[in-house]
Amino acid sequence: MKKSTMRDMTEGSPARHILTFALPLLIGNLFQQLYNMVDSVVVGNFVGKNALAAVGTCGSMNFLFFSLSSGLAIGIGIIAAQYYGAKDEQQVRNTIANSFYVLVAAALVVTVLGILLSPALLRLLQTPKHILGDAVVYLRTSCVGIIAIALYNGVAAILRALGDSRTPLYFLILSSIVNVVLDLTFVIVFGMEVFGVALATIISQAVSAIACMLYAYYKVPYFRLTKTELRPHRAIILKSFQLGVPMALQNSMIAISCMVLQGVVNGFGDTVMAAFTITSRVEQIIQQPFSSLGTALTTYAGQNIGAGKPERVKKGFRQATLMTLVICLLLVPLFYLFGPYIVRIFVKEQEVIEIGYRALRLTSLCYFGLGMIYVPRALLNGCGDTAFSMINGITEVACRIGYSQLFLHIPVLGYWSIWITTGLTWITTALICLGRYFSGKWKQKGIVHNPSKDR
Numbered sequence: 047m048k049k050s051t052m053r054d055m056t057e058g059s060p061a062r063h064i065l066t067f068a069l070p071l072l073i074g075n076l077f078q079q080l081y082n083m084v085d086s087v088v089v090g091n092f093v094g095k096n097a098l099a100a101v102g103t104c105g106s107m108n109f110l111f112f113s114l115s116s117g118l119a120i121g122i123g124i125i126a127a128q129y130y131g132a133k134d135e136q137q138v139r140n141t142i143a144n145s146f147y148v149l150v151a152a153a154l155v156v157t158v159l160g161i162l163l164s165p166a167l168l169r170l171l172q173t174p175k176h177i178l179g180d181a182v183v184y185l186r187t188s189c190v191g192i193i194a195i196a197l198y199n200g201v202a203a204i205l206r207a208l209g210d211s212r213t214p215l216y217f218l219i220l221s222s223i224v225n226v227v228l229d230l231t232f233v234i235v236f237g238m239e240v241f242g243v244a245l246a247t248i249i250s251q252a253v254s255a256i257a258c259m260l261y262a263y264y265k266v267p268y269f270r271l272t273k274t275e276l277r278p279h280r281a282i283i284l285k286s287f288q289l290g291v292p293m294a295l296q297n298s299m300i301a302i303s304c305m306v307l308q309g310v311v312n313g314f315g316d317t318v319m320a321a322f323t324i325t326s327r328v329e330q331i332i333q334q335p336f337s338s339l340g341t342a343l344t345t346y347a348g349q350n351i352g353a354g355k356p357e358r359v360k361k362g363f364r365q366a367t368l369m370t371l372v373i374c375l376l377l378v379p380l381f382y383l384f385g386p387y388i389v390r391i392f393v394k395e396q397e398v399i400e401i402g403y404r405a406l407r408l409t410s411l412c413y414f415g416l417g418m419i420y421v422p423r424a425l426l427n428g429c430g431d432t433a434f435s436m437i438n439g440i441t442e443v444a445c446r447i448g449y450s451q452l453f454l455h456i457p458v459l460g461y462w463s464i465w466i467t468t469g470l471t472w473i474t475t476a477l478i479c480l481g482r483y484f485s486g487k488w489k490q491k492g493i494v495h496n497p498s499k500d501r
Contacts, residue, residue: 053209055346056131056353060362064342065369067211071338074215076331077222085243086327088229090393093239095320098393100180100240102323103173106308108188110301111160114294115153115196120344121290122148123203124428125282127348128492130208137282138208139268143275144282145200148290153196160189171305172312180240187241191248198255201262206345208268213261221254292432296439303446307467310450314461321401322464324392328406329468335373336417339366340424347428351492363425363483370417381410405465412469418476422483430491434482441478445471 055063090098122145129137164185165178173181202214225246232242262269311322343366350358381388389402419438426434449470453463482488 053211054131055209055349056355056358060346060358061365061369064339064346064362064366067206067209067345068338068342070211070215071206071341072335074211074218075334075338077215077218084226084229085247086323086392088233089240089243090320092233095316095393095395095398096177097180097240098323099174099316099319100177101184101243102319102326103168103171103177103181103308103312104185104188105323105326106301106304107160107164107167107171107185109304110298111156111189111192112195113297113301114156114291115149115192116199117292117294117297118148118152118286118290119145119196119199119203120293120427121288121432122200122286123207124289124344124348124430124432125285126204126207127345127428128352128430131349131352135268139271139275140279140282141286142204142268143271143277144279144286145204147278148283148286149196149200150193153193157189157192160192161186164189167305171309174312174316177316184240184244187244188247191251194248194251194255198251198258201255201258204268205262205266206341207348208266209345209349211342211345214258217254217258217261220257221250224253225250289430289432292435293427296435299439299443303443303471306447307450307464310454311461311464314464317395317397318401318461318464320393320395320398321389321405324389324398324402325405325409325465327392328388329409332377332413333416333420336370336420339369339417340420342366343421343424344428347425348430351429351489356489359425359429359488363421366421366425367418370421371414374414374417377413378410381406401461405462408462408465409469412472415469415473415476419472419479422476422479426479426482426488426491429488431482431488437482438475438479441475442471445474 053063053067055067085101086098089101122141126138126141129135129141165182168178168181168185198214198217202217205211205213228246228249229243232238232246236242238245308322311319343362346362347359350356350362385403385406386399388406389399392402393399423435423438426432446467449467450463453459453466456463459466
């Protein structure tokens, strides 16, 4: 890899490093959201609201199935970032070599389980019978793409750990373009409906994975490994699971809590299901600035904790928090002014538009809470404090299940209890994350032994 594409974040302005690193991530994350966004827009406009509800009801389960491989990829990235910050190039190479074994094994297990369990899980969500068939087709087809997602996420996580957030962006853009073209072709031209949008997604995911791996092999010296380096390294495999599994379990628990909430949504019928699908898709877009800052902060914190510079980690946290506040102050007026026009992109039914618009106004008031989940959690992960991810996941599960069941029994709230639950879950989880950060325990969680580390 050329030096210009690598970024040493242990020196220089934290704000400049975080912003410069986060911008390509933001663009890439927005393109990545086109996968589900285009699926919803195409299905909602060219197939109908029942098909849109079928795609939407699979969202939380897709998240559940993807959680293990994505969590492991993040853990591998943290290991690589800390070794890179410590200037230990051999351990960076060892991490890359063993990441393949970890990710492929996890992806294969999850793929098989996802295909087998899809019908039973959809029934647990009280998915209406008239959309169950489409939902099973969409979910099972999506599971075939898990291995491609795992490989892409693994390579991208390591490139980012080395300070390169631009290259993964290029492959996401390519993948998103392929996805849009195939979505329109399969649904409009060939009439493949729900199966068509799922097939388009997994093909585009495979394109991004293959392209990213080829680039890494030919352009990044760390990825050209010797036979000796390709031998399984027990310590790194164990550390990958030690760091990655808590985050995977966190995401899995969050996904399960979202499934419980989806079950509540399904009880209100097709119109509310369609509105919830739309607000969920929009909120996925809204989360991308926060997610991008978080990913940048994970790499920044990983490199600096590996270099023994916890004070720089604190400075990065303060500046990322300020950036989050500015983002929220810009977003809230957007939804109050243009909410109906945003919802109309997805669907034509006026009742769905009205509910979706009011729901977006409600949840937008809680966006700072959402952002302050990402910032401290990302910093803690980068420093190696991934065990807290379990607590974080338990918090979200307890909030989504507890709040939804509580508000469901307040008749005056009706289906608005769904979006009230979402906002209060963000705020409560953010407070727990901030409490962990201010405890300071993350300072002792680095995996790299560095005697110069100042306590």
